[in-house]
Amino acid sequence: MDSSNYKLYHVHGCDSRGFLESYCSDKPDMVFRDDTLIFPIENLRKSFQLGHIRGDILIDFSVGSFIHLLYSACEFFKHIIVLKLNDRCILELKRWVDTRTGAFYWGHIAQLHAEIEGKSDELEDKEGNVRSALQHVIKCNLEKENITEPIDLPPADCIISAWVLDATSKDHNDFIRTLRKISKLLKPGGHLILIGCLEATYYIIGKDKLHLFKYDEKFARKALVGEGFVIDCWEVKKRTNISDLTDYKALIFIAAHKEKLV
Template identity: 70%
Template sequence: MASGSYKRYHVHGFDSRQYLEHYFSDKPDMVFEEDILKFPIENLAKTFTVGHINGDVLVDLSIGSMVHHLYAACEFFKHIIVLKVSDRCILELKRWLDTRTGAFNWGHATKIHVEMEGKSDQLEDKEGKVRSAAQHVVKCDLEKENMTDPIVLPPADCIISAWLLEAICKDQEDYIRYLRKFSGLLKPGGHLLLFGGLDVTYYTVGRDRLSAFTYDEAFARKALAGEGFVIDDCKVKKRTAVSDLTDYKALIFIAAHKEK
C-alpha cells in the first residue's frame, strides 16, 4: 500500500481503544513500555520539577485518549484543558475520567510515575488528581481559525502535544502551520512540551494503517525557532521496541518557550 493511500488520524479517525491496547497496555507482549510509556513520564516529571513550569491553564493537544503524560502536569496546573479531534477519543477518555465500567486501565502507568517519585503508596491519589484537573475535554477542529469555536479558550501557560503533529501533517508546511496555531493558544513566555516520532512513515491501529509525516531533529528545531520558540531542552531516544506496528526510528522530546 502506498503511503498516499493510508488513512489520516484527524480525517478518518481510528479505534481509540485499540490504539491504547497496541501502544500503552500492560499486556506481556506490549513492547512499547520504554519508548511510549516511560519516556514521556520521565521527561515531563523532570521538566516540571526542575523547570519551574506552572500556572493556571495547561492545554493538552495529543493523539488518541492517553492520560499518562498528564500525571506530572496535574501537580503544577489548576486546570488541564484536553482538546480532541474526534468524538470517539473523547468518549474513551471520559470513560476513564468518570471512572466508568470498562475504562482502560492506566494503573501500570500510574505505578511507573509514583515509583519514580518515591511515592508508591499514592496510586489512587495520583489518578484522582489527574481526574480533578482534567475535567475540561473539548472537541476541536484543527482547520478552524479558532479550533474550539464557539468556545474561546483562555491563554495557556503551557501546551503538551504528544505524537499529534506527525499524525496530522502531510508535509513541512503543515507542521509549521500547526505549530503557529499552537503558539496562538499560548501566553507570551508560555511553554510548549512536544513529543514526536522521528523518521516515521506509518503507524497501525487495528486493521488500519495511518500515515505519518516524516521529519528529523534538525527540522523540528528549525521549525520551532522559526515560529518564535526558544528551545530549553531536547532529548532524543533511539527506538528499543521491536514491532511492525509502526516504523519510527527514534523519539524526540522538546521543551521550549514562546518568546515574549
C-alpha cells in the same frame, strides 16, 4: 506505498481502544513501554521539577485518549483542558474520567509514576488528582484558524502536544501551519512540550494503517525557532524495540518557551 495514501488520524478517525491496547497497555507483548510510556513520563517529570513550567492552565493536545502525560502535570497546574480531534477518543477519555464500567485500565501508569518519584504510598491519589484537575474535554478542528472555535480558551501557561503534528501533517507546510495554531493558544512566555517520532511514515491500529509525517531533528528545530520558540530541552531516544506496528527510528521530547513580545 506512499504514506500520503494511508488513513489520516484526524480525517478518518481511529479505534481509540485499539490504539491504547497497542501502544499504552500493560500487556506483556506491548513492546513500546520504554518509548511511549517511560520516555515521556520521565522527561515530563524532569521538566516540571525544574520549577519554571507551572501555572493555572495546561492544555493537552495529543493523539488517542492518553492519560499518562497528565499525571505529573496535575501537580504543577490548577486546571487541565484536553483537546481532541475525534469523537471516539473523547468518549474513551470521558469513560475513564467518569470511572465508568469498561474504562481503559491505567493503573500501571500510576505505578510507574510512583516508582519514578519514590512515592508508592500515594498510588491511590494519582488518578484522583488527574480527574480533579481535568476541567474540560473539547473537540477541535484543525481546519479552523481558532481550532477550538466557537470556544475561545484563555491563554495557556503550557501546552503538551504528543504525536498530533506527526499524525495530522501531510507535509512540512502542514506541520508549521498546525504548530502556529497551537502556538496561538499559549500566552507570551508560555511553554510548549512536543513529543513525537522521528523518521516515521506509518503506524497500525487494528486493520488500519495510518499516516505519520516523516521529519528529522533539523526540521523540528527549524520549525520551532521559526515560530518564535526558544528551546530549553531536547531529548532523543533511539528505538530499540522490534515491531511492524510502526516504523519510527527515534522518539523526541522537546520543551520550549514562547518568546515574550517586546
